Amino acid sequence: MKKLPAPEFWARPGLAAQLLEPFAWAHEAAGAARRAWVRPVRVGIPVLCVGNLVAGGAGKTPVVLALARLLAARGAKPHILSRGYGGAARGPLLVDPAHHSADEVGDEPLLLAREAPTWIARDRVAGAQRAQEAGAGVIVMDDGFQNPRLVKDLSLLVVDGVYGVGNGRVMPAGPLRESVPSALARADAVVLMGEDEAGIAPRLGAKPVLRARLAPVAATVPQGPVLAFAGIGRPEKFFRTLEESGAALIARRSFPDHHRFAEAELARLESDAAKAGARVVTTAKDAVRLAPRWRERVMVLEVEVEWPDEAALLALLARAVDAAHG
Numbered sequence: 001m002k003k004l005p006a007p008e009f010w011a012r013p014g015l016a017a018q019l020l021e022p023f024a025w026a027h028e029a030a031g032a033a034r035r036a037w038v039r040p041v042r043v044g045i046p047v048l049c050v051g052n053l054v055a056g057g058a059g060k061t062p063v064v065l066a067l068a069r070l071l072a073a074r075g076a077k078p079h080i081l082s083r084g085y086g087g088a089a090r091g092p093l094l095v096d097p098a099h100h101s102a103d104e105v106g107d108e109p110l111l112l113a114r115e116a117p118t119w120i121a122r123d124r125v126a127g128a129q130r131a132q133e134a135g136a137g138v139i140v141m142d143d144g145f146q147n148p149r150l151v152k153d154l155s156l157l158v159v160d161g162v163y164g165v166g167n168g169r170v171m172p173a174g175p176l177r178e179s180v181p182s183a184l185a186r187a188d189a190v191v192l193m194g195e196d197e198a199g200i201a202p203r204l205g206a207k208p209v210l211r212a213r214l215a216p217v218a219a220t221v222p223q224g225p226v227l228a229f230a231g232i233g234r235p236e237k238f239f240r241t242l243e244e245s246g247a248a249l250i251a252r253r254s255f256p257d258h259h260r261f262a263e264a265e266l267a268r269l270e271s272d273a274a275k276a277g278a279r280v281v282t283t284a285k286d287a288v289r290l291a292p293r294w295r296e297r298v299m300v301l302e303v304e305v306e307w308p309d310e311a312a313l314l315a316l317l318a319r320a321v322d323a324a325h326g
Contacts, residue, residue: 006056006233010166010175020173028170031178035148042151043128046138046321049152050191051145053183054175056257057233058160059193059214059305061108061285064142066305068116070314076321077137081127082109083144084120086258091121092130102289107258110288112142124150138321145186146177154320156210157187163234164198189316210313216245217302225278226299227251229269231259231286238283242301250276259289266294 009016050064064080071078084091087106095105095113102110105120112118117134121127124147128139145155159165166175177183180203184190189208192201201209214237225248230238235254242249253269255261273280281299282290290298307313 006175010169011163013167017167017169017173021169024170024173027172028179028182031146032182038148040148040151041125043125043132043139045128045132045136046153047128047141047150048138048154048156048317048320049141049145049150050156050158051141051143051187053157053159053165053177053180054163055171055177055233056163056175057237058158058163059191059212059237060158061111061142062214062303062305063156063158063191063193063212064112064140065115066307067140067317068112070310071138071140071317072116075137077135078116078140079131079134079136079138080109080112080116080118080140080142081124081131081144082106082112082118082120082142083122083124084109085143087120089120090123091119092123092127093120094118094130094134095120097288103260107285107289108142111285116140145183153323154316155187156189156191157183158191158193159200160198160234160237161192161194161196161200162198162237164196164200165203188320208312208316210316211308213306213308214241214303215306216241217304220300220302221245222247222279222281222299222301224248225250225276226281227253227269227273227276227278228281229253229255229286230283231255231257231261231289232283233257238301241303242281245301247281247301250278259286261286261290261294263291266290266298270297 050060052058068078084106087104089104095109095118097110097113109118109120119127119131170176184207191210191212193212239252287300
């Protein structure tokens with residue numbers, strides 16, 4: 001499934017955004033009407049949701065992985081629930097990385113399934129029920145903040161500190177899935193990823209803010225010159241992480257989010273790197289979309305979330321889980 005890159009005008013105010021504002025009002029009204037009319041279902045186990053304010057990458061998937069890891073370490077038996085964007089299967093389906101491909105279940109579920117049992121389901125209620133039947137003690141939703149069908153015991157919004165909310169307008173006039181006040185009214189806390197270069201913190205009011213940062217796993221940081229490529233929401237974040245980790249980038253190539261890499265594209269990347277005496281490196285999310293033989297030839301930079309105040313996050317998780325059981 002080919003996805004076009006986000007329009008450049010989403011990042012800043014301008015005439016194009018103003019002209020599209022009536023469509024943004026309609027988008028916002030449709031979302032509000034859906035939330036008003038749908039009666040959410042509560043399943044018998046806690047549901048924790050990690051969502052985005054904007055379309056595109058903010059660090060949501062690494063946060064889901066981090067929550068699943070923390071919950072599992074405390075014996076909570078987490079299962080992850082995803083829509084399976086980009087995959088053909090509708091689910092509910094338990095993802096098996098050894099047998100499923102990104103074309104079947106999407107790329108993010110393949111990555112998530114390495115950490116905890118992961119279900120894809122277009123019908124989130126059916127997916128949650130199947131997870132519960134399979135022994136889940138808690139569900140971590142990868143996205144779904146704007147989906148009102150499930151009762152959420154904890155909702156976290158992940159915001160990228162560099163991009164913030166772009167031009168601050170709702171789609172299609174801007175990158176927002178809904179207005180900031182509307183989203184904050186339903187969120188329990190905001191995960192601010194990286195330094196607040198966009199100045200988003202003042203717009204969050206009294207909402208609790210959990211500071212976090214994406215840090216490369218030291219053992220996967222490439223040594224020597226590399227050609228980096230990525231087909232994620234914001235490839236520049238990946239390139240920046242590489243540079244900050246000390247990698248020597250000789251070139252960078254950006255592709256649309258969820259891009260399916262053709263054989264010719266990968267061969268060209270490898271050839272360009274070889275001419276410069278460099279290795280090819282990509283993200284873990286991109287790697288799961290590569291054919292097996294290419295996964296053996298491309299380096300992967302793994303990242304994980306670091307929490308300066310992990311105790312605050314654990315307290316939020318404990319309150320949500322206890323309240324759901326109580």
